Amino acid sequence: MFHHTGKTLPATLAYSRMHMVRPREMPLPSSRRTDGSFTPRTARRIPGTNLASQSRGSLLLEMHPQFEEAPGKEQRNVKCRRMFTIVAVLLLIAGFTSTVAAQRPSLTPAGQGDSGNSTVVYVVRRGDTLSAIARRFGTTVSAIVAANPSITNRNRIYIGQRLIIPLQPAQSPPDIGPSHYLDDRSTPEAVLRSFFNAINRKEYARAYSYWEPQAAASELPPFPQFEQGYANTESVELTTGTVQSGAAAGNFFYSAPVTLVAKTSNGTTQTFVGCYTLHLANPGVQAVPPFQPMGIRSATVQPVSNNADTAALMSQACPQQ
Structure with a gap:
């Protein structure tokens, strides 16, 4: 029995108080030798921290190395992280491509107009004018305005606006020979x-x-x-x-x-x-x-x-x- 301040202490508590050391050298449970004795292990202290601040997992590995992960598991974790990174990059590229495609001006067949001619739906881009669009499709500004009642000012269209473009049958340019009189200032x-x-x-x-x-x-x-x-x-x-x-x-x-x-x-x-x-x-x-x-x-x-x-x-x- 051990005595402290005149009182009897339990043997286990007395043993721990007698073996109190600084955290840097705290004895930890260790493996048993072949002769039946124990080999104490000392916990390593992380610079700038104390033992209590170490994570439970790291402390467990210090105390019981037998719980360390198998060598192949870390390699599998690295492969998984790489795979996740590749998938994330591919998803990012796919999302960017979809965004660009959504912003790209579209040209969609729209069927037949009132006059029987084919029509397309055109999405206005930056810098477009009705006259430029009409020349591009071989039609006239008046035909585009007539097909789009929403156009109230033929000099004002906006980016992203969807226009129905009436397509006229292909025609040869007017003959400019001396037998014809041609006076046109529209284009x-x-x-x-x-x-x-x-x-x-x-x-x-x-x-x-x-x-x-x-x-x-x-x-x-x-x-x-x-x-x-x-x-x-x-x-x-x-x-x-x-x-x-x-x-x-x-x-x-x-x-x-x-x-x-x-x-x-x-x-x-x-x-x-x-x-x-x-x-x-x-x-x-x-x-x-x-x-x-x-x-x-x-x-x-x-x-x-x-x-x-x-x-x-x-x-x-x-x-x-």
């Missing part, structure tokens, strides 16, 4: 066809009028010289490429690549490739006469070989907007 291509129709009909005053007045004064020679410049021209064939369009401050601008094949009065043929730029002041803000229709603002045309690849040359004729 850049129409203005250029009308201009060269006037040249082919030798109606040079009408041809001169397709230029904007300010541009004619700065870009063209005086009218008598302009007229004389076509004295030896028998006819002109016109081919237009893809027209680019832009808008700024209530004005619309167009760049039209062209190929011109001119036949002269002496029987020779000359080929030219270039770019015409056209301008239209917003018709909605032209409040007083005289009204200024779409007109030619400038032209840059260069002679090329008669057997040149004019399609490739036209693709580079106009600066990209």
Whole structure:
């Protein structure tokens, strides 16, 4: 029996008090030797912590190494973590792809219109205008407005708006030969066809009028010289490429690549490739006469070989907007 302050203490408590040590060297249960004795183990103290702050699992492994995980289990855990990471990345990519696809403008068949022509549903993108959409689908602004009663202002459409586009049967461009009279200022291509129709009909005053007045004064020679410049021209064939369009401050601008094949009065043929730029002041803000229709603002045309690849040359004729 042990005595403390005159009182008898239980043997187990007395034993523990006699063997109290600092936490750094606290004896812990250990395995039994082959001779029946015990080999005490000492708990390792984590720097900056005390023994009580260690997790129960780590303390258990310090006290009983036999509970350590098998070597293969940690490898399986690493593989599982890698698999989870790969799955998470794939899900992230799939979600991003779905978002981009949802934001991409769509073009969906919509059936037959009232006139029997096919229609499609087009989702408006940034920078679109009704005139540009109409040219893209070979239709007219009036036809698009008629098919979409929600359009109250043909100069105002918004991104994401769904438009029904009536598709017209494919038609050949109007003949610009001298046997036809053509005077159309509704699109850049129409203005250029009308201009060269006037040249082919030798109606040079009408041809001169397709230029904007300010541009004619700065870009063209005086009218008598302009007229004389076509004295030896028998006819002109016109081919237009893809027209680019832009808008700024209530004005619309167009760049039209062209190929011109001119036949002269002496029987020779000359080929030219270039770019015409056209301008239209917003018709909605032209409040007083005289009204200024779409007109030619400038032209840059260069002679090329008669057997040149004019399609490739036209693709580079106009600066990209």
